[in-house]
Amino acid sequence: MKLTGLLALILILAGCSSTPPPKQAEWDPTVPVRGALTWMPISEQTGQEWGVNPRVITAIIAVETGGNPRLVSASNAIGLMQIKASTAGKDVYRHMGLPGQPSDAELKDPVRNITIGTAYLSVLENGILKGINDPEVMQYALVVSYVNGAGAMLRTFDNDRPTAIAKINRLNVNEFMRHIEKNHPAPQAPRYLYKITRAMEVL
Structure with missing residues (x-):
């Protein structure tokens, strides 16, 4: 290969390597939220029973299955x-x-599925995540914990649970979400949080 051709190839490759990765595609929550709203009466009932915001339950249903x-x-x-x-x-x-x-048959029943899912959110909130003071931060901590585990979420702050909770309590909701985006080891966690936020906006 001639020297000029080699230099041209190097410049092309250098240009490609400096190109920023494409942004994630926008996610339209309209259709999945509409499907999830079908189950809102159950979400409201179980949310009241377990002390969980029905909008969070509905947003999770929208993101997970679109109500299917x-x-x-x-x-x-x-x-x-x-x-x-x-x-x-x-x-x-x-x-x-x-x-x-629970059996597979039990989890395929919509009422039982929502009840168990809501109960799990309550178990997280009143168990391993207990001590998070800001209700809005708790809401999104629950969502991240629901999809990728509470332990993984807390370890992005500290390996010691009380220290992790204390660090979370120093953040507002936007700071918490930026922290998860930058530090969570699961690449789907920030994307899931983004989708939940979009779903909540239209509920």
């Missing part, structure tokens, strides 16, 4: 709120004093 109760993921997350029996389901059963975990 028949969806089952490759990792066997089931139903409207995409609950895994062996993790969230088992935690809720333990909290309620029940042995084992």
Whole structure:
């Protein structure tokens, strides 16, 4: 290859490497939220029973399944709120004093699915996330914990839970969300938080 050709190739490659990655596509929440609103009477009832904001429940349903109760993921997350029996389901059963975990058939039932998903949010709020003072920060801490685990979320602040909670309490909601975007190890966490925020805007 001639020297001029080699220099041209180097310049092209250098230009490509400095090109910023494309921005994530905008997500339109209108259709999934409409599907999730079908289940709002159940979300309102279970939200009242478990002390969870029905709008958060509905936003999670919108993002997870768009209101389709028949969806089952490759990792066997089931139903409207995409609950895994062996993790969230088992935690809720333990909290309620029940042995084992919910069956697939139970999680495919919309009422039971929303009830268990809402109960799981309550277990998180009153358990490992207890102590977060700002209700709005708690709301988004719940969402991130719901999708990727509370432990992973807290460890982005500190390995010591009380220290992590104290650091969270020094942030407003925008600072909390920026922290998750920059520091959460799961790449889907910021995207999930973005979608939940968009869904909440139209509820």
